[in-house]
Amino acid sequence: MVSTGHDNDARERAAHLVPQPLSAVLGAGVTRLPAELPVHLDVPEEERAAVLRALALLPVTSRVVDGAAVVRVLLRSGVTAAEGYVLDVTEAGVAITATDVSGVVYAVQTLRQLLPDAAYRQAAPANTPWIVPVIRVEDSPGFGWRGMLLDVARHFLPKREVLRHIDLMSAHKLNTLHLHLSDDQGWRVESLRFPRLHEVGSWRTTSQVSHYSDEVVLDGTPHGGYYTRDDVAEIVAYAADRAITVIPEIGVPGHTGALLAAYPEFGSPPERDRPVHTNWGVHDALLAPSERSLEFLRLLLDELLPLFPSPYVHVGGDESVLRAWDDDPVVRAFAGSRGLSGSAEIFAALMTEVRQMLAEHGKTPITWDDSFAAQGTAADAGSTATLVTAWRGAEVARRAAAAGHDVVLAPVMPTYFDYYQEAHPDEPLAIGGPVTLDDVVSWEPIPQDWSDAERARVRGVQCQMWTEFVEDPRLVDYLLYPRTCAFAEVAWGTRTPDLRQRLPRHLDRLAAAGVEFRPLTGPAPWQRGGTGLRAHRPGTPMAERLALYATAAATGTVADVPEP
Incomplete structure (x- = not known):
């Protein structure tokens, strides 16, 4: 695959995360998020609404699906440190794993930093390509x-x-x-x-x-x-x-x-x-x-x-x-x-x-x-x-x-x-x-x-x-x-x-x-x-x-x- 300017920009953004994650391993390739994001939730029922509100921080809309999805969220006690998360972006999509909803929020915030800067505008310019690099981020805070x-x-x-x-x-x-x-x-x-x-x-x-x-x-x-x-x-x-x-x-x-x-x-x-x-x-x-x-x-x-x-x-x-x-x-x-x-x-x-x-x-x-x-x-x-x-x-x-x-x-x-x-x-x-x-x-x-x-x-x-x-x-x-x-x-x-x-x-x-x-x-x-x-x-x-x-x-x- 020939890299485009958008692809190179996405990989460059991965080198400029703030705060710096504990571990961020950049892979080869990128993935593009659609304007409407199919999301699969493996989340306790009482946390589903909060997880969906966290995903709403992204500049694209989400819809919950039971089958194939671009974003998959796993929320289970003990799978990460408190407030920690694993963000795994592949060419097939995005997987978020966390122990608590705070971890999901922080995974989403890291994903947002990997998107074009227009993700921080109230309304993005038309046809903004929501491209993110292939990357695996494992992260948790030092101070509670x-x-x-x-x-x-x-x-x-x-x-x-x-x-x-x-x-x-x-x-x-x-x-x-x-x-x-x-x-x-x-x-x-x-x-x-x-x-x-x-x-x-x-x-x-x-x-x-x-x-x-x-x-x-x-x-x-x-x-x-x-x-x-x-x-x-x-x-x-x-x-x-x-x-x-x-x-x-x-x-x-x-x-x-x-x-x-x-x-x-x-x-x-x-x-x-x-x-x-x-x-x-x-x-x-x-x-x-x-x-x-x-x-x-x-x-x-x-x-x-x-x-x-x-x-x-x-x-x-x-x-x-x-x-x-x-x-x-x-x-x-x-x-x-x-x-x-x-x-x-x-x-x-x-x-x-x-x-x-x-x-x-x-x-x-x-x-x-x-x-x-x-x-x-x-x-x-x-x-x-x-x-x-x-x-x-x-x-x-x-x-x-x-x-x-x-x-x-x-x-x-x-x-x-x-x-x-x-x-x-x-x-x-x-x-x-x-x-x-x-x-x-x-x-x-x-x-x-x-x-x-x-x-x-x-x-x-x-x-x-x-x-x-x-x-x-x-x-x-x-x-x-x-x-x-x-x-x-x-x-x-x-x-x-x-x-x-x-x-x-x-x-x-x-x-x-x-x-x-x-x-x-x-x-x-x-x-x-x-x-x-x-x-x-x-x-x-x-x-x-x-x-x-x-x-x-x-x-x-x-x-x-x-x-x-």
């Missing part, structure tokens, strides 16, 4: 938790954007969406029981557009939005079809400014007519530990937790300026009634109550590492049912693991993608940095000197898209990609030195999907900071910031000093 945080509290992302990022996460085989739904600057989910949360807490009158190092400048433009209960159901179902679990974060006791704007009676210090915060940084408004606020939390969680079938719920616990409790009579009365002494014990008691509320719903709590570090001397610090998200570096993660906590590694360097990508004046305004693509490519999540027992506590890794200085969904794309491509390869556990050689072809796929990524050569002219409000600022140098976090983590500090 491959997460991305989307901060929709600081700047709201409309539902359509959340769904689009779910598509992109699945394309990169990420499986956990951490939705940061509440903070000082916004509350983002409808509550029927406490409607002021979304009626008042979901919007602010203006937003800070200046950098921390500058005099505060506000834009004078209202900002807000929230997800209805039906929106949440849609997001959760859409993610599940793409092998992604949605984990909500409703943080306490700090970062509760929007909640307290809606219900100031639960705040400390007690302050009426609180506005939703309009500037960034760490604020000293806290939820006040009291019997009233605990009952409020219980009722709120009773309402919202059933919306999220995830076994996990993130409850924050970070950057809580505990001195706000020092002179609060409500907090002192709570402490006295429970025999608590000092803010650390009060904090620990509050987080214990929250954990119990989650346990009543069969949920495991997740907290940021501040909460673990602050409770290091508290009586219940050994509550190892809590999963710790370690953001302040490897040492605090190691301490949590040594104490018996499972951990998710999410260090500022190199998983905070709100930091600028190069120390160059063309880069748009960001909190500081840089966190470069090469930083992500070279990241070793688990240090070599960790013990086997400590390593076994690592559940996985997570990248973060915080949005204080990110008001534009186009800028979200710019900051996430291609760094997320490199992160996904680290998370999948198959990083190889040639990622930079594979990325250009992979970015063609993202371009077809409409992703406004940062080009490998630097920002496009319209992505640059310019001389206006988005002009580049050096921000906090990464080395200085890491030293600050390391000191705070080592000493058990809950919060940084609030920004002036």
